[in-house]
Amino acid sequence: MRNSTIDIQPLTGALGAEILGIDLSRPLDDGRVREIRQAFLDHGVIFFRDQTLTPEQHIAFAERFAPINVNRFFTAVPGHPQIAEVRKEPQQTRNIGSQWHTDHSYDQVPAMGSVLLAREVPDHGGDTLFASMYLAYESLSDGLKRTLESLRAVHSSRHIFGPQARYFGTDLEGRLHNPELATQDAVHPVVIRHPETGRKALYVNPNFTVGIEGWHPEESKALLDFLYRHAVQPDFLCRFRWRAGSIAFWDNRCTWHYAVNDYQGQRRLMHRITLDGMPLG
Numbered sequence: 548m549r550n551s552t553i554d555i556q557p558l559t560g561a562l563g564a565e566i567l568g569i570d571l572s573r574p575l576d577d578g579r580v581r582e583i584r585q586a587f588l589d590h591g592v593i594f595f596r597d598q599t600l601t602p603e604q605h606i607a608f609a610e611r612f613a614p615i616n617v618n619r620f621f622t623a624v625p626g627h628p629q630i631a632e633v634r635k636e637p638q639q640t641r642n643i644g645s646q647w648h649t650d651h652s653y654d655q656v657p658a659m660g661s662v663l664l665a666r667e668v669p670d671h672g673g674d675t676l677f678a679s680m681y682l683a684y685e686s687l688s689d690g691l692k693r694t695l696e697s698l699r700a701v702h703s704s705r706h707i708f709g710p711q712a713r714y715f716g717t718d719l720e721g722r723l724h725n726p727e728l729a730t731q732d733a734v735h736p737v738v739i740r741h742p743e744t745g746r747k748a749l750y751v752n753p754n755f756t757v758g759i760e761g762w763h764p765e766e767s768k769a770l771l772d773f774l775y776r777h778a779v780q781p782d783f784l785c786r787f788r789w790r791a792g793s794i795a796f797w798d799n800r801c802t803w804h805y806a807v808n809d810y811q812g813q814r815r816l817m818h819r820i821t822l823d824g825m826p827l828g
């Protein structure tokens with residue numbers, strides 16, 4: 548790790564670090580932004596506590612790192628189309644995000660990162676899990692790594708957000724919208740080289756990856772199921788316990804995340820901003 552003037556406390560040996568002593572409601576100078584970005588690249592996901600941000604300040608913080616990529620499917624925060632609402636009301640049983648995924652992998656140029664701010668959290672439960680796709684890749688055998696490096700996978704938004712999506716008829720209706728805009732499919736390498744760190748990472752995920760290009764569905768399923776089991780070993784994970792005002796800023800190129808749905812009868816309201824990425828290779 549490089550010298551840094553910010554206080555960075557790693558959460559686990561796999562990924563994740565808390566950044567202490569920064570008030571994100573104040574403008575950040577370029578040096579601070581560079582340090583935060585380096586911590587984000589080093590740890591895959593960084594966390595901040597006790598931030599009191601208006602939506603405008605949330606947007607201003609996110610825009611120091613990349614232009615905002617407006618999500619087409621999530622209901623936006625009123626008056627702020629750049630901010631997606633991740634809401635679960637007490638009477639709802641289903642939540643958004645309780646399958647391992649990385650945001651926007653169905654786009655031709657997937658999102659670089661997401662900045663999730665907790666507005667209202669349950670008394671207990673509602674944690675978010677993160678998994679390192681660097682470690683998932685690096686821990687494979689050399690033989691399987693060689694095989695994967697020649698493969699490309701198809702990712703899609705259609706089965707999750709399109710007219711056939713599983714959420715229709717459930718209590719998630721109303722939380723998600725614009726099914727007719729779910730036309731995105733993209734093909735990405737199964738192993739990417741991270742465009743900023745140069746490290747290799749596994750780039751398939753259980754939510755949006757629909758198959759290996761050129762393989763029969765059963766062949767794809769067998770390989771992907773193995774990779775999905777492999778990637779969520781406890782040694783590759785961290786778990787974040789939210790408080791109102793907590794922020795998680797994760798790197799979509801090298802992590803997965805999973806929103807735990809264990810807080811029935813309680814409200815959880817999060818504001819998410821997703822940031823533009825760069826082409827993957």
Ligand code: SIN
Pocket residue numbers: 633643644650661663674675804805806807817819
């Ligand atoms: C998401 O999947 O982007 C939301 C994660 C969460 O609500 O914890």
